[in-house]
Amino acid sequence: MAKSGGNGTPMLDELEKGPWPSFVTQIKEAAEIKEQAQDLLKLLERSYHEKIGHWKHGGIVGVLGYGGGVIGRYNDLQSEYPSIAHFHTLRVNMPSGWFYTSEALRTICDIWERHGSGLTNMHGSTGDIILLGTSTDELEPTFKELTDNDFDLGGSGSDLRTPSCCVGPARCEWACYDTLHITNDLTHHFQDELHRPAFPYKFKIKCAGCPNDCVASIARADMSIIGTWRDDIQIDQKEVTAAAKAGLDIQKDVCARCPTQCMDWDGKQLSIDNANCVKCMHCINAMPRALQPGKDRGATILLGAKAPIVEGALLSSVLVPFIKLEPPYDELKDLIERIWEFWGEHGKNRERVGELIQRVGLGNFLEAIEIEPVPQMIAHPRENPYVFYDEYFEEGDDESEDDQ
Amino acid sequence: MPVTTEAIADAMYAMVKEYQGKKKFKAGDLTKAMKQQFGEADADKAACKAAIRSLIDSGRCVYTYFGGSFIEIPHEEGAASGG
């Protein structure tokens, strides 16, 4: 732990106690070589005492030609904390799956020690490498050094945000498509959309290799690309028996927890009614040696997630139930461009694509982007006004009333 | 004679300049305005995209972010001096 109280920061020092790594300790270490980190500690301590934040957004700073990648920050007590008068953030496009060599990490840290506070945040919620705190004068020199070393800025503002993905086939046997390749490919293909904001608001793409969705794409991406399969789950009956012998209660812990109850275990043989499997991954996660996703693999494309800002949070919902994802991904790219076209034409300022769909209606949206409606798009079948189930009506109900 | 990228860029610049301080335009707003001014055939999406690129790369305009991304004439912002 860094020396406590050395900066006259009694409240921050409290945050160094306990078992977890502390951001205060990290800033204190940076403060040994960086004046910005010293001022940052003092300003933060002051904010804790006053219960007032002293940061202001900047909306203009950036590097020439780009409209994203730099988030302007200034403090409102510049004469007292001059070294952090400007404290801009840079977003740097991370590699697919966040794989780095130690040399690449050293390179980026060295650049940042030369041009900024030396403080980083690995990684931001979109996935970028976040470089915290530099002045306006240092933006172009930092950018030049980054690009000289094959790094580039990521997205910010009303643009395509840096696409991100899970580790996929590089580390995970459940990947149903190559999340790393497609993320890299889309990032390169849509460079203009990433650096030159032309959308009504942000657009995030996240690629998860299977329905475990380790990048939480269903909650965090306007377009969630989630790996799936359309044939049968692969079963190795010998491994099922081995799992049972090793103590796994297959009936209780696997079959009974299948959300559609489509599994059966007779003590010797496991069977799955695959037509009723909703690809939740529970059984595969529980018995990774015995079960695997099917062989006919691809992805489901979902649209519309966002965190609550103006409107409440939305989860993505199904747009394309199954698509084969193989290079050069033309079908997917065409679909993305049709969505952007309609959103660009009809979206209001700060309206995410999910909100636009809610406003104009899914039917109109689908027609505009030339996608046929399919049953998988319906989030709640029993709430569909065109489908009536017998169990909906209790004795004595007049069904015809609902037609009005 | 077809409209050149520079002619579209100049028209966009004139629009941004005229409304500076009064109204902010997004890339989409400028594109729609150019389609009206020059017609969809001449000022299509690609031509407007090229015009915006020329405005930004030449430094005549910059992207700004105020709850959304806009295209403006470069200016000093209040927060830069702690205001």
Ligand code: SF4
């Ligand atoms: S989302 Fe699926 S494929 Fe990707 S890392 Fe997680 S478990 Fe593996």
Ligand code: SF4
């Ligand atoms: S993946 Fe889920 S729904 Fe499908 S069989 Fe396994 S537990 Fe059941």
